[in-house]
Amino acid sequence: MKLGTVAITGAAGNIGSVVREALRREAARLILLDRAPLRPEAENEDVRTVDLSDATAVESALAGADRVLHLGGVPDEAPLRDLLEVNVLGTHHVLEAARRAGIERVVLASSNRVTGFYAAGHHTGPHEPVRPDGLYGVSKVAVEALGQLYADKFGLSVICLRIGSFEHRPTGRRHLATWLSPRDAIGYIRAALTAPPSTRFATVYAVSANTRRFWELPDPTVLAYTPIDDAELHARDIPGTDLPTDPAAPQAGPYALPEFTLKHLRR
Numbered sequence: 001m002k003l004g005t006v007a008i009t010g011a012a013g014n015i016g017s018v019v020r021e022a023l024r025r026e027a028a029r030l031i032l033l034d035r036a037p038l039r040p041e042a043e044n045e046d047v048r049t050v051d052l053s054d055a056t057a058v059e060s061a062l063a064g065a066d067r068v069l070h071l072g073g074v075p076d077e078a079p080l081r082d083l084l085e086v087n088v089l090g091t092h093h094v095l096e097a098a099r100r101a102g103i104e105r106v107v108l109a110s111s112n113r114v115t116g117f118y119a120a121g122h123h124t125g126p127h128e129p130v131r132p133d134g135l136y137g138v139s140k141v142a143v144e145a146l147g148q149l150y151a152d153k154f155g156l157s158v159i160c161l162r163i164g165s166f167e168h169r170p171t172g173r174r175h176l177a178t179w180l181s182p183r184d185a186i187g188y189i190r191a192a193l194t195a196p197p198s199t200r201f202a203t204v205y206a207v208s209a210n211t212r213r214f215w216e217l218p219d220p221t222v223l224a225y226t227p228i229d230d231a232e233l234h235a236r237d238i239p240g241t242d243l244p245t246d247p248a249a250p251q252a253g254p255y256a257l258p259e260f261t262l263k264h265l266r267r
């Protein structure tokens with residue numbers, strides 16, 4: 001399936017920069033949005049400086065897009081007010097703009113952190129109840145719920161990617177389970193953007209083919225991408241990988257600790 005015009009929010013970020021470079025060779029046109037200034041790097045790139053809190057600006061920036069990849073947002077633990085404003089309201093603005101413009105497909109950046117409290121020994125699938133490991137995870141639960149609402153109520157086609165740990169290389173023990181390589185990130189995103197329109201709504205984990213992963217890979221009838229990379233090949237470069245892991249410990253590792261959230265709460 002042809003990509004047509006793809007709008008990418010958060011295009012200046014870690015994932016956005018990598019995906020932008022890959023998709024510019026495949027899409028007819030890229031509309032790149034971020035609140036951080038961007039410069040066009042190819043003839044088929046249009047850049048827009050837009051804050052996701054500005055619904056009107058989001059709508060006019062997305063005009064003409066066939067598909068939207070919504071990556072923009074606060075990517076980690078933060079005060080709930082900020083997460084609600086940027087991640088939740090910002091996603092609402094993107095979905096509203098897509099509804100009003102009749103955009104074919106919206107791909108939402110969710111996170112593995114919506115289920116971070118499942119035990120590391122539990123192989124977790126996308127249909128199990130959420131167990132967010134912090135306020136950031138709660139905001140991504142709301143992002144997924146908004147996507148489901150817009151699919152059910154307004155017939156948009158929405159795919160939520162529960163992104164693992166996007167890193168050029170795995171660097172910590174947890175990454176042996178959670179790593180998402182750039183190559184696999186591009187593969188998942190391309191597959192989500194081009195999945196048939198009959199896919200009205202889906203949530204999948206986007207993780208590399210890590211031997212020690214604790215998330216289900218997508219059902220190929222839902223998302224046609226099989227990941228390639230395995231963090232295990234880098235294990236010898238990561239300190240402490242020979243130590244035993246506790247199968248009862250939360251998948252989120254340090255993110256599940258109270259201190260991780262307490263620093264964003266009033267004492």
Ligand SMILES: NC(=O)c1ccc[n+]([C@@H]2O[C@H](COP(=O)([O-])OP(=O)(O)OC[C@H]3O[C@@H](n4cnc5c(N)ncnc54)[C@H](O)[C@@H]3O)[C@@H](O)[C@H]2O)c1
Pocket residue numbers: 009010011012013014015016033034035036050051052053070071072073074075076086090109110111112162163164165166167
């Ligand atoms: N990197 C990961 O490992 C990972 C894991 C799970 C989920 N995710 C999700 O994927 C997405 C991209 O992650 P990333 O690592 O590239 O993050 P990033 O912080 O590098 O990029 C996010 C981008 O969003 C932009 N942004 C933030 N607030 C904005 C606003 N109000 N208006 C417009 N733009 C705004 C930032 O300027 C930034 O360029 C995020 O939604 C994140 O929550 C990332």
